[in-house]
Amino acid sequence: MPSLEWERSHYSARPELKARLLANENPWGPSPKARLAIMETAKEGNRYQHEAAMNLRSMIAAFEGVSEDHILLAPGSSDVLEKMAIMHFMNGGNLVAADPAYMSLIKTAVAMKADWKKVRLTDSWAHDLDGMKKAVDRNTKMVYICNPNNPTGTLTPAEDIKKFCREVATNDTTVFVDEAYLEFLPDPKAQTMVPLIKEGKNVVVARTFSKVHGMAGLRIGYGVMLPEMLEKVDAIWRGNMSLCKTSLMGAMASLEDTEFQQMSIKGTAAARKQTVTGLKKLGFSPVPSHTSFMVFPIAMAGKPFLDAMFSKGVGVRAFDIFGKDYCRVSMGKPEEMDIFLTALEEVLV
Amino acid sequence: MPSLEWERSHYSARPELKARLLANENPWGPSPKARLAIMETAKEGNRYQHEAAMNLRSMIAAFEGVSEDHILLAPGSSDVLEKMAIMHFMNGGNLVAADPAYMSLIKTAVAMKADWKKVRLTDSWAHDLDGMKKAVDRNTKMVYICNPNNPTGTLTPAEDIKKFCREVATNDTTVFVDEAYLEFLPDPKAQTMVPLIKEGKNVVVARTFSKVHGMAGLRIGYGVMLPEMLEKVDAIWRGNMSLCKTSLMGAMASLEDTEFQQMSIKGTAAARKQTVTGLKKLGFSPVPSHTSFMVFPIAMAGKPFLDAMFSKGVGVRAFDIFGKDYCRVSMGKPEEMDIFLTALEEVLV
Numbered sequence: 001m002p003s004l005e006w007e008r009s010h011y012s013a014r015p016e017l018k019a020r021l022l023a024n025e026n027p028w029g030p031s032p033k034a035r036l037a038i039m040e041t042a043k044e045g046n047r048y049q050h051e052a053a054m055n056l057r058s059m060i061a062a063f064e065g066v067s068e069d070h071i072l073l074a075p076g077s078s079d080v081l082e083k084m085a086i087m088h089f090m091n092g093g094n095l096v097a098a099d100p101a102y103m104s105l106i107k108t109a110v111a112m113k114a115d116w117k118k119v120r121l122t123d124s125w126a127h128d129l130d131g132m133k134k135a136v137d138r139n140t141k142m143v144y145i146c147n148p149n150n151p152t153g154t155l156t157p158a159e160d161i162k163k164f165c166r167e168v169a170t171n172d173t174t175v176f177v178d179e180a181y182l183e184f185l186p187d188p189k190a191q192t193m194v195p196l197i198k199e200g201k202n203v204v205v206a207r208t209f210s211k212v213h214g215m216a217g218l219r220i221g222y223g224v225m226l227p228e229m230l231e232k233v234d235a236i237w238r239g240n241m242s243l244c245k246t247s248l249m250g251a252m253a254s255l256e257d258t259e260f261q262q263m264s265i266k267g268t269a270a271a272r273k274q275t276v277t278g279l280k281k282l283g284f285s286p287v288p289s290h291t292s293f294m295v296f297p298i299a300m301a302g303k304p305f306l307d308a309m310f311s312k313g314v315g316v317r318a319f320d321i322f323g324k325d326y327c328r329v330s331m332g333k334p335e336e337m338d339i340f341l342t343a344l345e346e347v348l349v
Numbered sequence: 350m351p352s353l354e355w356e357r358s359h360y361s362a363r364p365e366l367k368a369r370l371l372a373n374e375n376p377w378g379p380s381p382k383a384r385l386a387i388m389e390t391a392k393e394g395n396r397y398q399h400e401a402a403m404n405l406r407s408m409i410a411a412f413e414g415v416s417e418d419h420i421l422l423a424p425g426s427s428d429v430l431e432k433m434a435i436m437h438f439m440n441g442g443n444l445v446a447a448d449p450a451y452m453s454l455i456k457t458a459v460a461m462k463a464d465w466k467k468v469r470l471t472d473s474w475a476h477d478l479d480g481m482k483k484a485v486d487r488n489t490k491m492v493y494i495c496n497p498n499n500p501t502g503t504l505t506p507a508e509d510i511k512k513f514c515r516e517v518a519t520n521d522t523t524v525f526v527d528e529a530y531l532e533f534l535p536d537p538k539a540q541t542m543v544p545l546i547k548e549g550k551n552v553v554v555a556r557t558f559s560k561v562h563g564m565a566g567l568r569i570g571y572g573v574m575l576p577e578m579l580e581k582v583d584a585i586w587r588g589n590m591s592l593c594k595t596s597l598m599g600a601m602a603s604l605e606d607t608e609f610q611q612m613s614i615k616g617t618a619a620a621r622k623q624t625v626t627g628l629k630k631l632g633f634s635p636v637p638s639h640t641s642f643m644v645f646p647i648a649m650a651g652k653p654f655l656d657a658m659f660s661k662g663v664g665v666r667a668f669d670i671f672g673k674d675y676c677r678v679s680m681g682k683p684e685e686m687d688i689f690l691t692a693l694e695e696v697l698v
Contacts, residue, residue, distance in 0.1 A: 023397050026395050030395055038388075042383075042595075045599070075424050075591035082586055086435060090461075104590075219398070244596050246593070246595055
């Protein structure tokens with residue numbers, strides 16, 4: 001787990017950074033309507049948030065086309081990831097998940113003594129669903145799929161995941177699909193796994209207001225799951241207790257602000273295009289991204305690379321994927337992507 | 350656990366309520382400085398909260414006189430209660446706690462299959478520390494003490510708890526002291542159990558911004574604990590991930606706004622005096638309170654009593670304590686206490 005020093009170096013606002021492209025934040029958010037709702041609610045912060053939480057839950061239930069007893073509101077989808085890992089691995093068992101994958105759920109599961117059965121992504125960077133299916137055994141409490149995946153930004157076809165869920169999700173094995181970056185796809189409604197939950201399959205879908213909605217620091221996310229799974233959560237944790245009232249009001253305003261969401265999506269797509277063009281011009285080979293970030297291999301070890309980029313005022317991340325060094329860059333405003341490309345050229349070309 | 354219907358009836362903002370005295374909220378908060386900090390931070394909600402969290406942790410560490418590796422920041426102290434219950438009772442064991450007590454930690458512990466060994470409060474409504482000490486056995490993972498206690502509002506002398514902790518807290522048995530209402534005592538620094546943690550005792554203290562700071566809906570609290578306990582938390586949960594940035598900034602401003610805190614404390618003391626006088630005049634016998642709420646026995650069953658009070662626009666709570674019905678009323682503004690006393694007279698006298 002991150003040390004204090006690690007936190008300071010990687011997550012601080014770094015006012016000295018000219019381009020903060022290290023945490024997949026949305027440079028345009030929060031929506032002006034969300035900001036106004038937060039400002040207006042500040043004076044009511046002395047009163048508990050339960051009514052605001054119930055109202056947001058109703059809105060999300062309607063948005064997802066399920067009843068309220070399917071929705072777990074959470075202070076960011078991280079909380080859904082952690083709660084599900086704790087619940088599922090309290091008595092051991094194994095977790096089937098891709099390599100590389102987003103690590104939050106996996107880290108909590110491993111801390112709970114779960115065995116992580118890694119299944120390497122395919123050569124086209126999709127989930128190896130056949131391999132994951134083979135890895136599932138009678139001790140598999142959960143399969144974790146992040147789609148589009150983080151840190152790779154790559155997509156596994158929705159139809160393939162649906163087929164996988166119909167075969168693998170049972171009372172004993174939950175399939176958890178993390179859809180944090182779903183809204184950046186051209187047709188999110190066709191890509192989400194929520195319809196499987198409506199069919200009664202033991203699938204949990206996590207969503208967040210951190211990405212398209214640009215509310216990463218305000219901590220609102222949710223899980224969609226079967227009512228019987230939600231009952232198990234409610235037995236351990238008191239509902240809605242970690243939710244901030246101002247953020248709940250902001251999320252409601254943001255959910256209605258489709259204009260802002262469209263602007264985020266278009267701006268992100270434009271940044272991807274600008275970044276791919278710039279990277280290719282410099283001789284890099286970015287992995288095709290469906291998200292608000294992108295990875296590409298670099299011919300330099302991660303740590304000195306990050307230090308060199310930071311020294312030029314650019315914050316990015318480095319990952320070791322299958323023994324090779326990759327840079328992960330978040331999509332920012334056009335001028336930030338220019339600063340990134342210039343720094344990259346100075347450091348690596 | 351509360352049903353949706355229960356939530357709606359007990360926790361909604363109830364705009365029709367003339368006096369909302371049911372959740373121990375602070376009618377004066379948040380501090381104007383906290384509100385301003387929240388409003389100013391709304392626009393930065395797109396960026397993660399880690400730097401703000403590190404800054405608040407530093408302030409709290411200085412305030413408590415411990416190093417930062419003793420402080421677990423949380424979205425309200427509920428989160429500290431739940432995390433400690435999950436960690437301690439993952440592999441069974443028993444919990445020694447008072448009856449009646451604040452139920453959050455106990456509910457999570459029991460959901461984790463812990464055995465709750467209840468030790469009845471003494472006739473003077475203090476914790477029966479001798480009885481609790483006798484109840485501790487080799488399977489006792491934790492002792493939970495809420496001081497001042499909720500729902501009774503009563504105090505157990507700090508020196509007695511200190512002695513108890515020195516005898517009972519070991520590597521195998523954590524003593525958890527919930528100090529949510531500590532600031533309403535005349536000398537909080539003399540009453541807190543934090544000095545025992547500095548002595549190296551396995552004590553966990555929980556504090557909150559929900560009460561004196563008037564930030565119940567904004568969800569900031571913290572735990573003070575030994576660094577080795579915090580390491581165990583950090584192994585399972587990713588630090589700072591559930592903390593809302595606007596609330597963190599609000600908490601920093603509120604911590605510095607001692608003028609507001611003093612106003613809260615004085616207003617609460619005045620409300621207690623007004624309420625005791627009013628209740629006695631009506632023939633009730635309130636239990637002496639050291640907090641922002643107060644209980645007194647009522648000659649009516651809880652549910653019809655609450656319904657009757659709600660119908661008059663007054664929200665309070667009802668508790669069954671040792672088989673008798675009690676009303677718990679939170680301290681509000683003077684006019685709210687008048688409305689409460691008038692409604693009470695109409696319902697019960």
